[in-house]
Amino acid sequence: MGRFYVTTPIYYVNDVPHLGTAYTTVVADALRRFHLAIGDETFMLTGTDEHGQKIERQAREEGLAPKEFCDRISERFKDAWPKLDVAYDRFIRTTDPDHEAFVKDLWEKIAKNGDLYLGHYEDWYCVGCEAFKTEKELAQPGNLCPIHKKPVERVKEETYFFKLSRWEKPLLELYAKRPGFIQPETRRNEVLSFVQSGLKDLSCSRTSFTWGIPVPNDPKHVMYVWFDALSNYRSALGAGDLARFWAPSAKVLHLVGKDILRFHTVFWPAFLLSAGYKEEELPDAVFAHGFLTIDGQKMGKSLRNAVDPLKIAAELGPDVLRYQLLRAIAFGQDGDFDHAALVERYNADLGKNLGNLLSRTLGLCAKLNDGRVPAMGPKTGLEEDLFARTKELLASARAAWLGLEPHRALEATWAISAAANQYVDRAAPWAAVKTDPARAHTHLATLLEVLAVLSAAIWPAMPRKSDAMRAQLGLEPLRTAIGTDVFPTAMGGALTAGAPLAPAGPLFPTYDEKAEKELLARLVPKVEEKETKVETTNAPAPAPAAPEGASAAITYDDFAKVDLRVGVVLTCEKVPKKDKLLRLTVDLGEAEPRQIVAGLALSFTAEALVGRKVVVVANLAPRDFGKGLVSHGMLLASGPSEALQLATVVDAPPGARLK
Numbered sequence: 001m002g003r004f005y006v007t008t009p010i011y012y013v014n015d016v017p018h019l020g021t022a023y024t025t026v027v028a029d030a031l032r033r034f035h036l037a038i039g040d041e042t043f044m045l046t047g048t049d050e051h052g053q054k055i056e057r058q059a060r061e062e063g064l065a066p067k068e069f070c071d072r073i074s075e076r077f078k079d080a081w082p083k084l085d086v087a088y089d090r091f092i093r094t095t096d097p098d099h100e101a102f103v104k105d106l107w108e109k110i111a112k113n114g115d116l117y118l119g120h121y122e123d124w125y126c127v128g129c130e131a132f133k134t135e136k137e138l139a140q141p142g143n144l145c146p147i148h149k150k151p152v153e154r155v156k157e158e159t160y161f162f163k164l165s166r167w168e169k170p171l172l173e174l175y176a177k178r179p180g181f182i183q184p185e186t187r188r189n190e191v192l193s194f195v196q197s198g199l200k201d202l203s204c205s206r207t208s209f210t211w212g213i214p215v216p217n218d219p220k221h222v223m224y225v226w227f228d229a230l231s232n233y234r235s236a237l238g239a240g241d242l243a244r245f246w247a248p249s250a251k252v253l254h255l256v257g258k259d260i261l262r263f264h265t266v267f268w269p270a271f272l273l274s275a276g277y278k279e280e281e282l283p284d285a286v287f288a289h290g291f292l293t294i295d296g297q298k299m300g301k302s303l304r305n306a307v308d309p310l311k312i313a314a315e316l317g318p319d320v321l322r323y324q325l326l327r328a329i330a331f332g333q334d335g336d337f338d339h340a341a342l343v344e345r346y347n348a349d350l351g352k353n354l355g356n357l358l359s360r361t362l363g364l365c366a367k368l369n370d371g372r373v374p375a376m377g378p379k380t381g382l383e384e385d386l387f388a389r390t391k392e393l394l395a396s397a398r399a400a401w402l403g404l405e406p407h408r409a410l411e412a413t414w415a416i417s418a419a420a421n422q423y424v425d426r427a428a429p430w431a432a433v434k435t436d437p438a439r440a441h442t443h444l445a446t447l448l449e450v451l452a453v454l455s456a457a458i459w460p461a462m463p464r465k466s467d468a469m470r471a472q473l474g475l476e477p478l479r480t481a482i483g484t485d486v487f488p489t490a491m492g493g494a495l496t497a498g499a500p501l502a503p504a505g506p507l508f509p510t511y512d513e514k515a516e517k518e519l520l521a522r523l524v525p526k527v528e529e530k531e532t533k534v535e536t537t538n539a540p541a542p543a544p545a546a547p548e549g550a551s552a553a554i555t556y557d558d559f560a561k562v563d564l565r566v567g568v569v570l571t572c573e574k575v576p577k578k579d580k581l582l583r584l585t586v587d588l589g590e591a592e593p594r595q596i597v598a599g600l601a602l603s604f605t606a607e608a609l610v611g612r613k614v615v616v617v618a619n620l621a622p623r624d625f626g627k628g629l630v631s632h633g634m635l636l637a638s639g640p641s642e643a644l645q646l647a648t649v650v651d652a653p654p655g656a657r658l659k
């Protein structure tokens with residue numbers, strides 16, 4: 001028996017649960033279930049990351065106190081995961097009092113060890129990442145965060161620095177000693193070269209806002225949100241759980257997306273070492289998985305929120321979503337979540353392969369043995385082959401689960417089902433029964449044994465379908481117990497001859513062409529349409545808005561996704577060789593003015609716009625007009641391109657939000 005402690009990132013409450021966050025969470029739960037199945041004691045942690053400037057700002061925009069805002073969104077996460085059959089052991093919030101107490105204690109330990117000093121910080125900060133950026137990381141023009149494509153902010157303030165530089169050598173030694181600490185290998189190399197290129201001390205507190213954990217003895221500072229957030233992995237465990245799950249005998253695994261690898265593999269171990277924790281008290285592994293696209297498109301905020309994992313789960317069942325996430329994407333690599341492929345795989349792997357194996361076997365048992373488990377007679381080469389192949393594939397599945405390759409584990413599991421389907425075709429019990437009923441019974445008993453094995457092997461990925469399948473086989477749900485390994489190793493002995501079976505219809509009813517189309521129409525969001533519609537007004541020649549009747553109603557949440565801001569035009573010039581385009585810089589109350597390119601030149605001279613107050617769609621994805629001319633927003637206007645009227649707001653300062 002071992003112990004297995006698996007964590008997901010704690011998710012920012014500036015967003016609701018989406019397919020990306022569901023991905024990490026589902027994988028964590030599947031791994032947890034696999035470890036439970038092999039008899040390990042397990043603990044799964046997830047939660048929400050609630051402090052910091054990003055959340056404070058968003059709460060303000062929503063007109064709520066930060067805590068109230070966090071309460072609302074955190075609840076959405078807490079409720080969402082059980083709907084995907086994720087059974088976490090603790091849902092931590094960084095506003096939980098025990099977390100806060102732990103973080104303060106960690107800070108004090110680090111301070112006592114001389115790794116925190118007061119200084120002045122001046123550099124770039126991306127509020128979206130809640131991270132400092134070096135000059136060379138920024139995209140130009142406009143000093144943009146390479147991830148969020150938004151201008152970074154200049155931060156200049158008193159700060160407590162963490163002596164990260166001191167930990168450069170110990171970290172490199174750690175990576176050398178523990179090759180499995182950073183996984184997969186490619187990610188390890190990235191981190192190695194980052195640390196080898198030299199670590200600067202880290203600004204670890206802020207004074208320009210208050211939504212955070214106050215620094216002990218200097219409460220005008222709040223702690224850097226990542227200092228606070230990373231600590232959750234230890235603060236979440238009470239004394240008893242800590243002794244059991246963060247001990248040398250336990251495996252501590254942090255699952256993260258590749259976007260937050262550095263925080264987990266550089267800052268987090270450095271904080272722990274600095275606070276006096278020993279090397280064996282560090283997590284065992286940080287596994288960084290890839291990023292998902294949806295139907296081939298990058299998961300921008302509007303798209304990712306339009307693809308609601310809960311909706312997919314409600315339509316097809318949580319197991320189907322889980323299967324697709326675990327099987328279709330090679331864990332560790334970037335991958336695509338494709339709706340058409342989801343339905344295709346549903347029909348093929350689930351309906352025709354596994355589902356059909358169950359229904360045809362139970363159908364034959366009903367016909368040939370009165371719906372009861374037939375007796376197993378002597379085995380021939382056909383059965384021996386299937387028994388041997390199943391054993392081999394089960395070993396591969398087990399190794400793949402242990403090796404953090406759920407996609408391979410499921411591939412091996414489904415290969416068992418495919419082998420069993422081939423076996424039925426070859427054995428042809430429906431023909432054998434005419435000449436040798438005992439032989440036909442052996443065929444069916446063999447198939448039932450293979451199904452019993454499959455019903456257990458799918459449990460980590462598809463717990464609900466495992467239960468349903470086992471009920472049809474007349475078996476109890478898979479019972480896990482600490483110290484007992486119930487993940488199957490071979491087939492045989494699960495069923496008793498004469499026991500009743502309980503067929504209950506197809507496990508995965510297949511969709512015909514018409515039903516499939518309807519399903520896809522319900523599942524696939526019409527984001528592309530929406531996004532291009534907005535974007536066309538940002539195009540060089542804005543089409544005159546033609547208000548032919550009312551547009552379809554949208555919800556307030558839909559409207560709230562559009563970030564409309566008051567801006568003041570600072571400079572404006574014609575774009576050479578483009579009749580309609582003007583290049584503007586617009587003050588939106590941010591650290592740096594934005595560059596916006598707009599198709600206004602047929603209606604306005606450049607000079608006429610300088611000093612004008614305008615309304616800007618501030619969160620529109622940047623649009624590249626070629627040759628490095630990028631627009632970071634769109635001005636609202638109405639009318640034909642030769643006679644445009646600009647929307648304006650008279651009495652509001654730059655940056656004010658329209659709502």
Ligand code: ME8
Nearest residue numbers: 009010011012020021024049229230257291292299
């Ligand atoms: O970074 N594909 O929170 P976050 C795959 N609060 N995974 C994705 C994804 C995508 N397109 N988008 C998001 C934070 N994820 C911090 C973490 S931990 C101490 C603090 C997943 O809400 C992936 O796991 O931005 C990624 O690392 C995480 O969501 C980021 O979540």
